[in-house]
Amino acid sequence: MSFSGNPTTFVERQIENDGFWPDLSLTEFQKAYRLPGEYLVETLVVGLISAMTEVNADLAKCKGKWQAAGVSCLKSADPMVLPERTFQAETxxxxxxCRAKAELLPQFATITRRESAENTGKEAPERAETFLAFSQAAVRSLQGRGRMTAVLL
Known part of the structure; x- marks a missing residue:
């Protein structure tokens, strides 16, 4: 239960992906990333689908490279071709x-408008930036890049 009195109900719902990347679980997202109980299920689903679309676009070249090597699905990839497949599916x-949480957290202020309901832990801009940075770090890891890069100008 959240401090608002709203019970945290976990919803069993799978979000189908494109067949290459793993499907997503709304329950797994809710449990692991502790979204406020005030969010409607539909809001969470839209956030997940939006984040999935963006991450898939970020990883399009990576997916193409792996498909060219004979990988048709990340989770069932031949370990001789892609030995880190389990790690990469979780990454x-x-x-x-993390991208979904970064997109959803700023919406919290529009869900609870009373001043007494303000919660900087949920609404502070730094929270969204932090989770977006976590997402970008995971994307970079999948791309085989480090956390930081330098560009010659």
Whole structure:
């Protein structure tokens, strides 16, 4: 139960992906990333689908490279071709779940408008930035890049 008195109900719902990347679980997202209980299920689903679409676009080249190597699905990839497949499937989910949380947290202020309901832990801009950075770090890991890069100007 959240401090608002709203019970946290976990919803069993799968979000189908494109067949290459793993499907996403709304329950897994709710449990692992502790979204406020005030969010409607539909809001969470829209956030997940939006984040999934963005992460898939970020990883399009990576997916193409792996498909060219004979990988048709990340989770069932031949371990001789893609030995880190289990790790990469979980890293992919982290990228999506963190991006979804980064997109959803700023919406909290529109869900609870009373001043007494203000919660800087849920609403502070730094929270969204932090989770977006977590997502980007996961994407970069999947792309085989480090956390930081330098560009010659």
């Amino acid at each position: 992919y989910k982290r990228a999506v779940y």
